[in-house]
Amino acid sequence: MSDSLITLKFGKNWSSLAGLQFFLLLIVLVVAGCNPDEENDPGDSFDREAFLINTADNLIIPAYQEAVVSAENLCTALYDGTLDDARVALKECAVKWQAVAPFDFGPAMDRGLLSTTNTHPCDSLDVDEDVLTGNLVPGLPSTLDRTGLPALDYLLHKGEWNAERLQHASFLANHLHHELQAVHDGWVEEYRDDFVSRTGTDIGSGLGMMLNAFNRTYEGNVRKGKLGLPAGVFSFTGNPKPHLTEAYHAGDWSVDLLYEAMLATERIYLGGEGVGLDDYLQSLGDVSYGTELDAEIKAQLAAAQAAVLTLEDPLSEYVVTNQPAALDVYSELQALVILLKVDMMSALGVLVTYQDTDGD
Amino acid sequence: MTRLVSVAPLVTLRRLFAVLTLCSTIRFIGYGWVDTQILQPNWLFPFDGFEWLPRPNVAGAILLFSGMIFGSCLMFFDRAARLGALIFFICFTYVELLDKCNYLNHYYFVSLIALLLVLIPTRSDRPSVPLFMKWAFKGLLALVYFYAGLAKLHTDWLVDALPLSIWLPQHSSIPVIGPLLAERWIAYAFSWAGAAFDLLAPFALFSNKLRPWFYPILVVFHVLTWVLFPIGIFPWVMILSTTVFFHDDWHHSLWNRLGLPLTRISATEEASHARIGWQFVVVGALFIFQVIFPWRHLFYPGNLFWHETGYRFGWRVMLMEKSGMATFFLQDESGVERIFELDTILTPNQVKMTATQPDLLRQVARKIAATNEGEERIRAEVWVSMNGRRSQLYIDPFEDLSAPVASWAPRNYVLPMDSVIRPAEWDRMRENVRDEKGW
Numbered sequence: 001m002s003d004s005l006i007t008l009k010f011g012k013n014w015s016s017l018a019g020l021q022f023f024l025l026l027i028v029l030v031v032a033g034c035n036p037d038e039e040n041d042p043g044d045s046f047d048r049e050a051f052l053i054n055t056a057d058n059l060i061i062p063a064y065q066e067a068v069v070s071a072e073n074l075c076t077a078l079y080d081g082t083l084d085d086a087r088v089a090l091k092e093c094a095v096k097w098q099a100v101a102p103f104d105f106g107p108a109m110d111r112g113l114l115s116t117t118n119t120h121p122c123d124s125l126d127v128d129e130d131v132l133t134g135n136l137v138p139g140l141p142s143t144l145d146r147t148g149l150p151a152l153d154y155l156l157h158k159g160e161w162n163a164e165r166l167q168h169a170s171f172l173a174n175h176l177h178h179e180l181q182a183v184h185d186g187w188v189e190e191y192r193d194d195f196v197s198r199t200g201t202d203i204g205s206g207l208g209m210m211l212n213a214f215n216r217t218y219e220g221n222v223r224k225g226k227l228g229l230p231a232g233v234f235s236f237t238g239n240p241k242p243h244l245t246e247a248y249h250a251g252d253w254s255v256d257l258l259y260e261a262m263l264a265t266e267r268i269y270l271g272g273e274g275v276g277l278d279d280y281l282q283s284l285g286d287v288s289y290g291t292e293l294d295a296e297i298k299a300q301l302a303a304a305q306a307a308v309l310t311l312e313d314p315l316s317e318y319v320v321t322n323q324p325a326a327l328d329v330y331s332e333l334q335a336l337v338i339l340l341k342v343d344m345m346s347a348l349g350v351l352v353t354y355q356d357t358d359g360d
Numbered sequence: 361m362t363r364l365v366s367v368a369p370l371v372t373l374r375r376l377f378a379v380l381t382l383c384s385t386i387r388f389i390g391y392g393w394v395d396t397q398i399l400q401p402n403w404l405f406p407f408d409g410f411e412w413l414p415r416p417n418v419a420g421a422i423l424l425f426s427g428m429i430f431g432s433c434l435m436f437f438d439r440a441a442r443l444g445a446l447i448f449f450i451c452f453t454y455v456e457l458l459d460k461c462n463y464l465n466h467y468y469f470v471s472l473i474a475l476l477l478v479l480i481p482t483r484s485d486r487p488s489v490p491l492f493m494k495w496a497f498k499g500l501l502a503l504v505y506f507y508a509g510l511a512k513l514h515t516d517w518l519v520d521a522l523p524l525s526i527w528l529p530q531h532s533s534i535p536v537i538g539p540l541l542a543e544r545w546i547a548y549a550f551s552w553a554g555a556a557f558d559l560l561a562p563f564a565l566f567s568n569k570l571r572p573w574f575y576p577i578l579v580v581f582h583v584l585t586w587v588l589f590p591i592g593i594f595p596w597v598m599i600l601s602t603t604v605f606f607h608d609d610w611h612h613s614l615w616n617r618l619g620l621p622l623t624r625i626s627a628t629e630e631a632s633h634a635r636i637g638w639q640f641v642v643v644g645a646l647f648i649f650q651v652i653f654p655w656r657h658l659f660y661p662g663n664l665f666w667h668e669t670g671y672r673f674g675w676r677v678m679l680m681e682k683s684g685m686a687t688f689f690l691q692d693e694s695g696v697e698r699i700f701e702l703d704t705i706l707t708p709n710q711v712k713m714t715a716t717q718p719d720l721l722r723q724v725a726r727k728i729a730a731t732n733e734g735e736e737r738i739r740a741e742v743w744v745s746m747n748g749r750r751s752q753l754y755i756d757p758f759e760d761l762s763a764p765v766a767s768w769a770p771r772n773y774v775l776p777m778d779s780v781i782r783p784a785e786w787d788r789m790r791e792n793v794r795d796e797k798g799w
Contacts, residue, residue, distance in 0.1 A: 237696060348530065
């Protein structure tokens with residue numbers, strides 16, 4: 001049973017282990033060093049850092065900048081414009097909001113930006129009360145449905161426009177601006193570099209956080225929140241719930257906001273003009289989960305956008321009078337969820353886990 | 361089988377295992393998983409036959425995890441080793457049985473090793489044990505490798521290098537070897553080498569000639585898997601426990617160096633035999649069970665990776681990239697359907713696990729039925745993508761999932777993998793099938 005190599009001396013044994021491991025490492029290094037073609041091979045590596053930089057600098061930060069400017073304009077319009085000016089500014093602000101909504105992680109998540117600025121429907125009775133008392137404390141869990149865009153939507157479109165309402169609307173617009181500005185500053189001052197440096201593959205990596213938020217907001221805020229809920233997909237009776245429509249009181253721009261959200265989804269997928277998820281999938285090569293999937297996602301993005309354009313404002317009436325047609329549009333949005341959540345996530349492999357646990 | 365041999369390798373195994381379980385328990389607590397995996401979830405999905413296990417509250421969880429820590433510590437010391445192993449085994453296995461969503465092969469492996477350490481005495485001051493006791497550990501390790509290797513002998517793994525073709529390129533930013541990992545041929549090389557490694561491991565570990573060459577490869581292999589995949593402590597369990605194959609002298613010199621010398625087995629003892637006792641029967645039965653149980657999937661036709669009937673407890677490790685999405689529909693007596701949103705009640709991990717595992721889909725449905733009175737039937741539209749295939753309909757979308765079914769019954773409601781129904785197609789078919797199936 002004696003075996004001179006493995007047994008006799010503890011030290012000798014381990015030095016032989018170290019020697020062989022060094023040898024193996026050397027082989028790997030040499031092979032890696034001789035690897036000539038790193039550029040053109042379809043199965044080639046994807047530069048995650050370039051992807052994160054593009055996402056942060058060309059998508060996220062500009063989106064927040066525009067949202068902040070639109071909120072500023074809303075404040076200005078309320079201060080020295082007409083009610084119509086304010087309504088136009090509000091719509092613009094709601095449009096710009098759609099472009100930042102998918103980035104619900106980091107500073108946005110820390111501040112609960114999505115829920116403080118756009119929890120709809122708003123509680124119009126509470127908003128009326130706030131106009132009278134002026135006691136609103138925004139940002140609390142209990143006041144989410146009396147602040148942000150939905151409360152402004154109500155104030156600017158329903159009831160008698162008067163000085164008290166104007167004052168409260170200005171207060172809400174300032175709060176909206178303040179929140180957007182804070183998240184924007186969080187990105188510019190600190191979080192951007194942190195985000196870009198997280199090139200890893202775990203749940204806390206830049207890509208992991210971004211994809212989680214992207215899928216979650218598309219599924220929850222866009223597909224469900226903007227169409228599924230009003231169209232009655234989730235209700236007990238199957239009846240439409242028109243009052244759950246986004247921008248319910250304005251009435252004539254709910255579809256525009258949904259369409260903007262679809263454009264934002266596409267922009268993020270494509271990475272704008274730069275490195276996006278489409279490049280990521282293409283880098284996987286000419287396989288079913290690579291270029292083929294990329295083509296199918298692009299086709300479904302187009303189909304979903306086209307379907308959204310068949311909807312008509314006021315969406316709150318459309319879901320009642322044309323519920324079957326609205327449900328067909330919902331199916332197109334749902335088909336995109338499957339492609340993004342199942343096929344795309346599967347193609348990206350172990351990269352993205354929704355919760356930090358071991359696997360096997 | 362009953363010939364007396366040195367206990368030294370088993371002493372090493374037990375002590376290393378104790379250190380490992382201690383670290384692993386602390387790691388589990390440190391990552392906050394007690395909270396996220398056991399306390400927070402609204403629902404847990406226990407293994408079949410263990411639904412009666414009381415679900416621990418905070419005090420219970422503290423007790424269980426203190427038990428694991430205490431058991432691990434006791435396990436290190438000779439006289440308390442078996443008691444420690446017993447405490448650890450009970451607490452650890454209890455937690456594992458609570459929720460299928462947390463199942464990992466290496467947790468099962470840890471439970472089995474702990475059980476063997478309960479059954480088999482490994483005191484260093486009693487220098488001899490019957491050969492079969494040493495073989496119980498070696499046999500289990502060899503079995504794990506060999507079965508893991510057999511599981512890799514299928515077309516996805518060998519012909520298409522999947523899922524490694526998907527997983528490896530994600531690590532292309534690793535310095536030096538990163539760019540290499542994006543190469544298709546590397547995925548093939550890793551797949552074939554991985555299968556060969558697993559299949560050869562038992563023979564190489566048992567062979568005195570090959571072991572010195574094989575063990576460094578084993579270390580590199582496991583460290584590589586540790587770097588590349590989120591598989592927790594598994595690589596370290598294997599690296600440390602395979603030292604049980606080393607020669608007695610190695611173990612003696614190890615403990616000499618650490619200042620804890622072991623008593624050597626005497627020449628007279630080495631020539632004698634132990635009586636066959638109850639341990640021989642129990643350990644033997646356990647081993648035979650281990651050999652047979654992973655083959656239960658042969659009773660179920662179809663693709664094992666797809667329907668997963670008999671998939672667990674078979675050492676099928678890191679074999680597939682499977683992701684899915686399940687939408688549950690509740691139908692009340694009047695026939696009206698509504699969507700039940702899983703993510704409002706399950707944890708993200710549970711949502712992910714249930715979407716690709718048919719028995720969990722049924723367990724979820726039964727839970728929904730139990731908590732939503734007045735609902736007549738529950739169905740689910742489930743989309744699953746496996747090993748790079750495009751997503752396809754996974755189970756019969758008009759199967760009433762709330763109806764009780766024996767866990768060992770064939771899962772006929774899982775659609776065959778080759779009957780590919782894509783989302784757009786299903787949208788066109790749905791209402792016809794609904795009428796057909798009487799929903």
